[in-house]
Amino acid sequence: MRWTVFTIAAWITLGLEWGLRDALQLGDVRIAPSFVFVLVVFISLWARQTAAMGACLILGAVVDLLGQLPTSDGTDVVVLGPHALGYLLAGYTVLTLRALMFRRNIISLAFLVLLTGVLAQILVTFLLGVRTVYDNVLFDQPLVELGQRLGSALYSAVLAIPFGAALNVIRPIFGFEADTRRGFRIQ
Amino acid sequence: MPRRTPSARLLLSATVLALVATSLLPTSVTRWIGEWFRGPLMTIIAPISGPMSGLSTWLRPGERLPSRDADTPQAELIRQRDDAELRYLRVLDRVQELEALVRDLQRGVLYTETPFVRREARRVGSNIAGGTMDIDRGKRHGVREGSIAIARGSDQLVGIVTRVEPMTSTIHLITDIRLEPPLLDGVVMSEGRIEDAAALADLPQLQLEPGRDGLLVSESVGVNAAERMVVGRQVRLMDDSWPSTARMLVLGRIVRIEETEEPLFKRVLVQPEIEPARLRSVILAIPEGDDQVEAAP
Numbered sequence: 001m002r003w004t005v006f007t008i009a010a011w012i013t014l015g016l017e018w019g020l021r022d023a024l025q026l027g028d029v030r031i032a033p034s035f036v037f038v039l040v041v042f043i044s045l046w047a048r049q050t051a052a053m054g055a056c057l058i059l060g061a062v063v064d065l066l067g068q069l070p071t072s073d074g075t076d077v078v079v080l081g082p083h084a085l086g087y088l089l090a091g092y093t094v095l096t097l098r099a100l101m102f103r104r105n106i107i108s109l110a111f112l113v114l115l116t117g118v119l120a121q122i123l124v125t126f127l128l129g130v131r132t133v134y135d136n137v138l139f140d141q142p143l144v145e146l147g148q149r150l151g152s153a154l155y156s157a158v159l160a161i162p163f164g165a166a167l168n169v170i171r172p173i174f175g176f177e178a179d180t181r182r183g184f185r186i187q
Numbered sequence: 188m189p190r191r192t193p194s195a196r197l198l199l200s201a202t203v204l205a206l207v208a209t210s211l212l213p214t215s216v217t218r219w220i221g222e223w224f225r226g227p228l229m230t231i232i233a234p235i236s237g238p239m240s241g242l243s244t245w246l247r248p249g250e251r252l253p254s255r256d257a258d259t260p261q262a263e264l265i266r267q268r269d270d271a272e273l274r275y276l277r278v279l280d281r282v283q284e285l286e287a288l289v290r291d292l293q294r295g296v297l298y299t300e301t302p303f304v305r306r307e308a309r310r311v312g313s314n315i316a317g318g319t320m321d322i323d324r325g326k327r328h329g330v331r332e333g334s335i336a337i338a339r340g341s342d343q344l345v346g347i348v349t350r351v352e353p354m355t356s357t358i359h360l361i362t363d364i365r366l367e368p369p370l371l372d373g374v375v376m377s378e379g380r381i382e383d384a385a386a387l388a389d390l391p392q393l394q395l396e397p398g399r400d401g402l403l404v405s406e407s408v409g410v411n412a413a414e415r416m417v418v419g420r421q422v423r424l425m426d427d428s429w430p431s432t433a434r435m436l437v438l439g440r441i442v443r444i445e446e447t448e449e450p451l452f453k454r455v456l457v458q459p460e461i462e463p464a465r466l467r468s469v470i471l472a473i474p475e476g477d478d479q480v481e482a483a484p
Contacts, residue, residue, distance in 0.1 A: 014232050018312035018321070019239025022464055023247040028401040030315050050195050057202060065228050068221065068317050068350065068357060071214060074367040075332075076319060076350045076357055078221030081210030085203065127210045135213045138365040148316075 001047045002175040006055060009167075009174070010062070013039045018066060024159070031151035033159035036063055037120070040087050041113045041160070042167045044094035045103050046176040052091050060087030069128070072136040079137065082127040086120035093119060103178075109164040110157045117153030125149055226325070226352035233311040233323055233355055240310045244467040266340070273342050275381075276435045280425065282384035302475045303432045306330070307339065309468045311355060318363025320346070320464055322471075325354045329473055335433045336469040338461045344424055344436040345463040348471070360463045361438070364397045371395045371403065372426035373438050373457070375416050391415040392425065393455055395438060403438060403457040406447070413444055413453040422457050432472035 016035040025032040040059050044052045063083040068076035093116045101108040129142040139145060172179055193201075209217050306329070308322035324330050336345040336358045346366075350357040359366060375391045391412040395403040408416070422438045439459040447454050 011231070011235055015235030015239050017236075018232055019236035019241075020243045020246075022313040022315055023243035025315055028399075032315050053195075053199060057206075061206075062228065065221070065225050066232065066312075067314050068225075068319060070317060070319075070349070070359060070363070070365040070367065072367060074349060074359075076221075076317065076359065077214045077218060078225055079210060080217065080220045080224075081206040081208075084206050085210065088203065131211055131213075137214060138367075140364070 001043070001051045001055070001177075002173070005174050006043070009039065009170075010036075010055075010059060014062060014066070017063075024155075026151070026155070029151070030148045031155055033155040034117075034152060035159070035163060037087070037090070037117055037153075037156050038109075038113055038160045038163050039167070040090060041094055041109060041116060042164060043174075044091040045098050045101075045109065045112065046171065046174070046178055048177055049095055052095060053088065056087040056091030057084050060084030063087070070138045072138060077137060079128065079131065082124040083120075085127065086124045089123055090116035090120040104168070106161055106164050106168065110160040113160040113164075114153060114157035117156050118150060121149035121153050122146065221350075226354070229311075229321065229352050229355040233321075236321075237309060237311040237323060240312060241467060243313075244310070244465055247465055269342060273435060276387070276423065279381060279384045279387040280435050283388055286384070303472045304329070304475055306471045306473060307468055308336075308356070308471050310466055313464050314357075315464075318360050318365055319349070320358045320360060320466075321355050322358060322469060323355060324471065325352045325356050327353055330356045330471060331473055333430055333474065335430055335436075335472040337436060337472060338463070338466055339468050339470050341461055342437045343459055343461045343463075344433055344438060345461075345466065345469050347429070347433075358469070362397050362401050362403070362459060362463055364399060366397050368428050369396050371424060371429075371438060373403075373405075373422040374425040375441065376421045376423060378417075378420070393422070395422070395455075395457055398456070401458070401462065402442070403459070405455040405457070407449070407452040408455050410451055410453060413455065416441055416444060416455060418442065418444060430472075430474065432474070 013035045021032045021035070036059050040056050043055045047055060060083040061080060064080045065078055067083070068078055070076055094112050097112065101112065125142060125146045128137070128139050129145075131137055132139040209220060306324055308324035310320055311323045312321040314320070330348060330351050332348055332351055334348040336348065337343065338345050344361055346358040346360040348356050349359045361371065371394070373393055373395050374387070375393065377390060381387050381390070393405040393408050393412070395405050398404040418441050420441050422441060423435045424433055424438055425435065426433075437460060439457040441455060442458045443456040445454040445456070
């Protein structure tokens with residue numbers, strides 16, 4: 001994978017996530033799709049194992065650093081870790097399953113976004129929920145929060161169809177090994 | 188010769204352990220992470236998320252009322268009327284405050300007043316999960332924690348600045364259920380002109396808290412006070428726990444008055460006139476101090 005291309009793609013995707021996500025929010029409920037998570041699954045589907053894990057950790061850590069949680073003293077804090085670990089788990093699951101999937105099919109991407117999104121969000125909710133037991137971070141009721149996060153995972157799977165199609169179009173410039181490797185040919 | 192560089196597996200395990208630690212250690216230990224890394228990261232992200240936020244506002248505008256920014260004579264008159272009304276209400280509120288101050292001074296309480304400056308700031312992102320919004324003005328532009336965000340072209344209170352980075356700041360929105368302090372004291376305006384400070388003090392008051400659907404809710408308004416409230420009336424902030432720059436700003440309009448299980452109380456729901464999370468830009472009321480404030484471009 002070309003890391004320069006990944007960096008530019010990540011920058012644009014984070015811009016979409018941070019700037020455009022609220023326009024796609026479902027009414028006043030805190031359910032919105034994640035562009036970054038679709039990129040995580042896309043990279044995990046095509047990149048080599050070490051590159052995929054590294055990309056998942058970087059993107060997850062950036063999402064953690066961008067997102068803040070309010071505290072009972074009126075300030076906001078950054079909690080580094082939940083999304084990084086959640087995205088890592090998602091990436092690992094995709095790496096395990098990708099041999100069984102039709103990678104070029106956009107439905108496979110959407111299915112993996114849903115499946116791994118659910119796993120990642122359960123882990124994120126668990127870690128943040130545990131922290132609220134002894135810390136002053138303000139967190140919604142864990143079940144309500146989990147419901148909203150699972151809703152977002154489902155919504156991200158829907159977003160994965162158009163956004164994943166766009167990523168598939170530009171896939172050659174990422175320089176994934178699967179694209180650059182020459183296939184078996186009989187002459 | 189033995190390998191000196193750690194294997195990828197070892198590096199990954201160490202990273203995972205470090206992330207588990209930062210996820211679970213209390214805020215007092217991990218606060219430095221946000222202070223060190225978030226500012227530079229936001230400086231990198233803001234140039235791309237800013238235009239996306241603009242696109243977001245265009246796709247899904249947050250304003251429920253016609254914009255006062257229009258250049259028609261009618262809009263100009265409405266703008267002048269609203270500004271005059273806010274100033275007038277603030278004067279009445281100030282009279283009340285000064286009366287209280289006279290009482291305080293007689294008791295020997297120290298008097299301080301905070302002047303403020305106004306700066307326009309553009310939204311560069313929203314955190315739906317955190318109930319916050321990021322803007323493109325930070326420490327370098329003189330923004331401080333506790334500055335008040337007001338919707339541009341309106342008197343609608345948007346929120347309070349809770350975090351300031353070098354180039355960006357975070358505003359906690361009034362509609363988020365985790366707003367601290369969670370209760371907002373509001374006063375319901377009357378239809379006619381409020382003659383004096385005593386009339387302002389006599390208006391029905393209520394304590395609002397953010398609900399789950401973007402509304403502000405007062406769960407226990409006495410039936411006598413509720414009888415003086417009418418759907419459609421404007422509610423303004425009259426809360427001593429908020430900075431003085433926020434006083435008499437608009438919280439929203441009453442959209443519903445509902446019965447509760449308690450016959451002596453009613454539930455009042457207030458909807459902000461503008462959706463705070465979807466604004467293109469806000470006006471910051473920044474308390475003035477010793478810090479050097481750069482001129483806004």
